[in-house]
Amino acid sequence: MTADHIVRFENVQKSYDGESLVVKNLNLNVERGEFLTMLGPSGSGKTTCLMMLAGFEPATHGEIFLNEQPINNVPPHKRGIGMVFQNYALFPHMTVAENLAFPLEVRKLPKADVEAKVKRALEMVQLPEFGGRRPAQLSGGQQQRVAVARALVFEPDLVLMDEPLGALDKNLREEMQYEIKHIHDNLGVSVVYVTHDQSEALTMSNRVAVFDDGVIQQLAAPDVLYEEPVNAFVAYFIGENNRLLGTVREVTGDYCMVELDGGGGVVKALAINIGGVGSRTTLSLRPERVVLSPAEGAVPNVLTGTVKELIYLGDHIRTRMTVSGNDEFIVKVPNAHGHASLKAGDTVQLGWVAEDSRALDAPQDGGPA
Structure with a gap:
């Protein structure tokens, strides 16, 4: 590996009972300076990977490298990694400044250096006047800022964050997403972040590893995950997505023709992750890519839908429809004068271009739809 990788998981597996694997043969490089x-959902293996990297859980098989040094047998406190937890994990009997000084004093830094680094860390998280307060005197958002500052104060190469914003309300959570992103951009520290919140992942990350059943389903930049999911799980875990089931009737180059269930007709889609002719497939289609009442010949795929529900959301109208047997087909209609007359019960045509629909693997029996 090159020096561009700060972390490397090599054939890492984890089992708690000696039988079932929570993490299955993980190979992953974390690039230096990236976020x-x-x-993934609960039980997908993401937090277990973070705990193995931190040293709180041993790997059952394989090796983890930090700065190209194997660390499986290195205790957590000797790995030099900063950690931020959901519950903040601040010392309640210490002031904010004392909490921040603690990791520096453990490393036996001179007092003058400790004071300078604590002051700089408080300024970094916009809490310069709060050094004398105890954690209980701070709001949840302020406590989380202190936790972030404490993880960064000793200038580690790597910071791990485990659902750090899970306890915050929606507005504060969104504010802290940008705070942490800006701190990362300014410091250039490497961050490995764990969350089950896909909007949080899209907002903050350089790359996202989508976990399910102990395996990385896709590893890519946020825009690639959203625009180019490689399988049905990623398509429906990342952002809102319409799902239409059907059967592959023809494959030509990068495209396929799919006969939809429910008498919806035949549509053209990108052939991404399908079997041969006759195989089952799931079409993935983003709500904002669907056009209501398209002009004749404007798009190749045209279906008929029945409006079930209209929800006004300011900049757009979330329109739930029945399309090809799917009662949860969503169209995001821009809030323009032309759609003001749409109402529940209306039958309308809708369409999309072939490039906006991706033919993916069909759900397994009993699996997620």
């Missing part, structure tokens, strides 16, 4: 998010 990489491990994203």
